[in-house]
Amino acid sequence: MADQSPPIVVIIAGPTAAGKSDVAKNICAQQKGMVVSADSVQAYRSVQIGANKPSTEERRETPHILIDVADHLDSYNAAEWREDAIACIRTLLGRHQEQQKQEDITTTPAANSPRRAEILASIQQACIEKGYCNGGEEGLQQKILPVVCGGTMMYLQWLVHGRPDAMRPTLAAVEVSYKTIRKFQDDKNDYEGAVKHVSSFGKIFADRSQKLSTGDWYRLRRTLEIALTVKEKQTANEEDGRSKSGVDKMVEQLYTGQRQGSLASLGYDVRCFFLCPDDRMSHTSVVDKRCEQMIIRGLLKETTELTLSGHLPEMAERAIGYRQSLDYLYGKNQDHETSTTTATEEDAFEFFLSEFKTSTRRYAKKQMAWFRKDTDFMFVPVSLNNTEKSDRVDAAANAIGRLCQLSREDYEKELFGADSTSGKTKRENEAQGKTMKFYKPERHILKLGTEEYASALAEGIECRQSVLINDKKRKIDQTVD
Secondary structure (H helix, E strand, O other), X not given: OOOOOOOEEEEEEOOOOOXXXXXXXXXXXXXXXXXXXXXXXXXXXXXXOOOOOOOHHHHHHOOEEOOOOEOOOOOOOHHHHHHHHHHHHHHHOOOOOOOOOOOOHHHOHHHHOHHHHHHHHHHHHHHHHHOOOOOOHHHHHOOOEEEEEOOOHHHHHHHHHOEOOOOOOOHHHHHHHHHHHHHHHHOOOOHHHHHHHXXXXXXXXXXXXXXXXXXXXXXXXXXXXXXXXXXXXXHHHHHHOOOOXXXXXXXXXXXXXXXXXXXXXXXXXXXXXXXXXXXXHHHHHHHHHHHHHHHHHOHHHHHHHHHHHOOOOHHHHOOOOHHHHHHHHOOOOOOOOOOOOOOOHHHHHHHHHHHHHHHHHHHHHXXXXXXXXXXXXXXXXXXXXXXXXXXXXXXXXXXXHHXXXXXXXXXXXXXXXXXXXXXHHHHHHHHHHHHHHHOOOOOOOOOOOOHHHHHHHHHHHHHHHHHHHHHHHHHHHHHHO
């Protein structure tokens, strides 16, 4: 590709357990690249098993950026991740496109934050360790292929298509919103009361909050942040004697669905790929097995330790795996047909295992449906049946490598062609969805009567007792206070 062509950025998405990380590492090994993680849970330092982070050895072999960049108390959102990801991409590509017209992310508060400095320092250190540069300033001018990889759909949407029309909340608004929503949560989990409060800020916020799923505290809090920010700006204008028309215009432009600052508009040739299992039945079985493996590796123990120490990030609390674990540990996951008083420990564990698997399967289904609608993503088939893992990883990585060698014009022919591999794969994936109602969940490792099952159940019982005892003590202390 000619030097004047826009630098390529590779985006790799795919459903849970499709092999995204392995394919990304393969591409990085072939083309001198680094992985930029697009996973909202892996960004936090305290989590490991539930986040399915790469091991220390894997990260040493293939540098991964934007993993372990936030503390458990941080509210690391899609907007902040997008800015950090763009900064990483610019650094990896030698910042050579700075002279091109693009959004200046260096003017945002995050640009000078300790987190950003730590991220950029980690890139330079990785360059030195991999022999990509000598540690001097000139080392950063080498081009290293950014391979953005992850399954957090919102992160990828923000990066590829740009940020949505919601304004950036002020720090004061974020703090007030957190305290306000937390008060409603502590007051008998009063979600309806919280919605009513947010709705009081105006029709646009009332409409927004009432469209949210019941119990979606996270997005409700985000809506309140914007409402409070608007109120701040209105108050400031009134005090300064300025017209409020500017603020009114901002309010009118909220939640229109329009986006700005796409990665392509910043001067990059963006090649987006979705790793699509060729057999959804087989893939769903793989998903079930992964859930069992995570439990065997200690998901419940990790969740318990993080909960008792207060180091479980709020983002992780809402993530699949941790969320079901918390429900199990606190006794919230009993089957509605089984009373809490008569349910056995095995009943509770079985229900937890079922809920964990079901939620993971549903999320994989959602990922497939989401990306089928995104015309910027090339679907790359991944063969699951009668194929060794290393072979299918090599095949997918080689296919992506070939597509990245094409000119932009030829690449788009492959992307948009009705008879292209991508188009056929999308249609086949959607058609297979109709047969998934016949899928029968199966046990792979945690089978009744096995040592693995007995060990996992015993660990679960021990973890539940620790959490429930601690919770009971906490409630007693609150009563005394």
